[in-house]
Amino acid sequence: MNKMQNPETLVIANANKMTARKVQVHYGTNHAIKDVDVDILDKTVTAFIGPSGCGKSTFLRCLNRMNDTIPVCRVSGELLLEGENIYDPRVDPVQLRAKVGMVFQKPNPFPKSIYDNVAYGPRIHGLTRNKAELDAIVESCLKKAALWNEVKDRLDSPGTGLSGGQQQRLCIARAIATSPEVLLMDEPCSALDPIATAQVEELIDELRSQFSVVIVTHSMQQAARVSQKTAFFHLGHLVEFGDTGQIFTNPGDPRTESYISGRIG
Amino acid sequence: MSTVLLLGVVLVLAAMAFVLCRGRALASAGGDMRRLHSLPEAYGWHGALMVALPALAVLVLWLILQPVVIARSVGAILPVTTTTQTADEAQSAQNAEELALMDVRRLAAGIDSAVSSGQMAEVAPDGAGADMAALQEALAASGVALGGAITPETLAAAQKYRSLSAIGLTARTVFTLIAALAGLAAAIMLTQKDFRARNRVEAVIKMLLIAASSVAILTTVGIIYSMLSETLNFFRLYPVSDFFFGLTWSPNFRGNSEFGLIPLVWGTLYITLISMLVAVPLGLFSAIYLAEYASPRTRNVIKPLIEVIAGIPTVVFGLFALVTVGPFLRDWVAQPLGLGDSGSSVMTAGIVIGILNIPFVSSLSDDIINAVPQSLRDGSYGLGATKSETIRQVVLPAALPGIVGAILMAGSRAIGETMIVSMGAGAAAKLDLNPFEAMTTMTVKIVGQLTGDTDFASPETLVAFALGMTLFVITLGLNVLALYVVRKYREQYE
Numbered sequence A: 001m002n003k004m005q006n007p008e009t010l011v012i013a014n015a016n017k018m019t020a021r022k023v024q025v026h027y028g029t030n031h032a033i034k035d036v037d038v039d040i041l042d043k044t045v046t047a048f049i050g051p052s053g054c055g056k057s058t059f060l061r062c063l064n065r066m067n068d069t070i071p072v073c074r075v076s077g078e079l080l081l082e083g084e085n086i087y088d089p090r091v092d093p094v095q096l097r098a099k100v101g102m103v104f105q106k107p108n109p110f111p112k113s114i115y116d117n118v119a120y121g122p123r124i125h126g127l128t129r130n131k132a133e134l135d136a137i138v139e140s141c142l143k144k145a146a147l148w149n150e151v152k153d154r155l156d157s158p159g160t161g162l163s164g165g166q167q168q169r170l171c172i173a174r175a176i177a178t179s180p181e182v183l184l185m186d187e188p189c190s191a192l193d194p195i196a197t198a199q200v201e202e203l204i205d206e207l208r209s210q211f212s213v214v215i216v217t218h219s220m221q222q223a224a225r226v227s228q229k230t231a232f233f234h235l236g237h238l239v240e241f242g243d244t245g246q247i248f249t250n251p252g253d254p255r256t257e258s259y260i261s262g263r264i265g
Numbered sequence B: 001m002s003t004v005l006l007l008g009v010v011l012v013l014a015a016m017a018f019v020l021c022r023g024r025a026l027a028s029a030g031g032d033m034r035r036l037h038s039l040p041e042a043y044g045w046h047g048a049l050m051v052a053l054p055a056l057a058v059l060v061l062w063l064i065l066q067p068v069v070i071a072r073s074v075g076a077i078l079p080v081t082t083t084t085q086t087a088d089e090a091q092s093a094q095n096a097e098e099l100a101l102m103d104v105r106r107l108a109a110g111i112d113s114a115v116s117s118g119q120m121a122e123v124a125p126d127g128a129g130a131d132m133a134a135l136q137e138a139l140a141a142s143g144v145a146l147g148g149a150i151t152p153e154t155l156a157a158a159q160k161y162r163s164l165s166a167i168g169l170t171a172r173t174v175f176t177l178i179a180a181l182a183g184l185a186a187a188i189m190l191t192q193k194d195f196r197a198r199n200r201v202e203a204v205i206k207m208l209l210i211a212a213s214s215v216a217i218l219t220t221v222g223i224i225y226s227m228l229s230e231t232l233n234f235f236r237l238y239p240v241s242d243f244f245f246g247l248t249w250s251p252n253f254r255g256n257s258e259f260g261l262i263p264l265v266w267g268t269l270y271i272t273l274i275s276m277l278v279a280v281p282l283g284l285f286s287a288i289y290l291a292e293y294a295s296p297r298t299r300n301v302i303k304p305l306i307e308v309i310a311g312i313p314t315v316v317f318g319l320f321a322l323v324t325v326g327p328f329l330r331d332w333v334a335q336p337l338g339l340g341d342s343g344s345s346v347m348t349a350g351i352v353i354g355i356l357n358i359p360f361v362s363s364l365s366d367d368i369i370n371a372v373p374q375s376l377r378d379g380s381y382g383l384g385a386t387k388s389e390t391i392r393q394v395v396l397p398a399a400l401p402g403i404v405g406a407i408l409m410a411g412s413r414a415i416g417e418t419m420i421v422s423m424g425a426g427a428a429a430k431l432d433l434n435p436f437e438a439m440t441t442m443t444v445k446i447v448g449q450l451t452g453d454t455d456f457a458s459p460e461t462l463v464a465f466a467l468g469m470t471l472f473v474i475t476l477g478l479n480v481l482a483l484y485v486v487r488k489y490r491e492q493y494e
């Protein structure tokens, strides 16, 4: 679990999945994200760290246009998914979000059964042809999210009846059931106990073989454990972006250093 | 002392008690608030309540009991005319006695006002030696009109009534003030720093809240009780099975009436069904539009506009049904299809009631849909769901218990609607499948049986109570069913 990844060798081979150039986000008059450039590599875990309110969630939500649902929010700049601008008018945010899935900071299971929660994505996207296939997807996703053993006997009971940590793992299972190409996770472990956290971290590591993962976290240890790339945000600016090992051992910016060592935040 | 003045005095005493007790409590703690068990205001409120509650209790009891007691003792000296034999005679004897008492009261009030305005000399206490004609004239001069001529008995009774009232008034003042002062003394004696004033005050507040909520319950119980007794009277005159299973409704004030409930229940349910078929989809769709699609500006315009409908009196809707919808349906739908040529029909009333109910369904559902947390929508969008998928599969299921409630409210309004039915669907009790036939509902018939000659002893009138009771049971049943459904659903999803 606590093994450090060896970032360099893994990263170099991977192509750019998403590219952000000069991204600005305004909430009304509040300039929340200023001039952010980030590259999200394929089959890589990227961690966003930074003090509370610095804009990590905001930037994360730009990557699958979730900010579209907030009326006051305006995004400008260039955001590419495999070379295609995702804010282009021709791009359908619905299709984009099927490719770029999301797990939220607060667990938000639907008021449906556990089974239906996980089956939601595959059903609306028509990913399965029959019940057996759907059953298989539900089971494998719940297993990946380390929830299967706890819920396998009560798949028909409501997802909202689970504990907070179980709900979050259910949301993770729900997100990976759509088999996205990029998975955005906003503090997925903030409600989990250490065992479940370890399981989710293991899952993230496993997911890396299939798609890229972006994770927001407040835990330096977690960022160091699971990610190969780390971006440090401060007051809406991207202060530093680079290989995780380098950021944590040899940060280039004094603000990064003091945040990592616990002096600001 | 008049009632208002007395109330004023009690309030002043209560205010005094507030100030005194608060000061005393503070003094007992040596001016240090932290050594008091409760806040100083609590001691003040305790004092005020100790004054006001017993005094008001005495006053209210007195106001209720005094007329009863006086009526009893005055009634005793009025001449008793009848020997009661049958129930009917007992009834009329009671009526006569009440009329006589009313005369006495009016005469007493007349003498009171005439004497106090100085237009008449005081009459002898037992009315002896008074000149009846002169008295009547004097009263008429001071603007008091009496029903009939004054007899010596009435005058004596009126005089007794006056003297008893005067005594009662004084005694009432005295006892109320004694209660208030006793409360004040007790409150002052109790007030010291360790006294738990807050707990006592909160207990009183709790009692007030309980009293408030029991008003509604007691009213319901009272309604049931009054309807039940008349319903039982009806069933003494008319067989139960004929009422519940009879297929014809033909009341006849000369007797030989048939009160078959089925055509009325059928009409009620048919009209309700059609109105719900109109109100639920339209209301729900406009709620979804308002909550999920409309921009805030559009919403701010459209929502009040829809709600305007709810403010239109139902009789206006009835006119609309009568002169517009009814003829339209007859000329353009019923006649071309060969379904009859009745201007008033189930369809007319159903559609118009449905329109009336749109704002209920839409406004309530809109609020409920808005209360569904945004995080659920985000979750769905985040998985690549479209807006309509999100609404159908996440938002509506989450809002369903509330929506069911809204629909049921609309349903009970439809069942209870009277005006639109009587103007749009007519008053003919029929058992028919054709929605373009005139039919009628239970509520219309309740009104119909009670207007005009209301002799509360004939089955023709009493049947209204049986109908009311049936209606009550039906709506109660629906509500219980709805509660059960909603609870079942909640269990599953919350």
Ligand SMILES: Nc1ncnc2c1ncn2[C@@H]1O[C@H](COP(=O)(O)OP(=O)(O)OP(=O)(O)O)[C@@H](O)[C@H]1O
Binding pocket: A027, A030, A032, A050, A051, A052, A053, A054, A055, A056, A057, A058, A059, A070, A072
């Ligand atoms: N829906 C919104 N409307 C208006 N302003 C918002 C909204 N969401 C976020 N903001 C503002 O944007 C800035 C960045 O917020 P964001 O949620 O991205 O922070 P964060 O880095 O995710 O913080 P945390 O670690 O506490 O989750 C904050 O100043 C916040 O007030």
Ligand SMILES: [Mg+2]
Binding pocket: A056, A057, A058, A105, A186
């Ligand atoms: Mg956040």
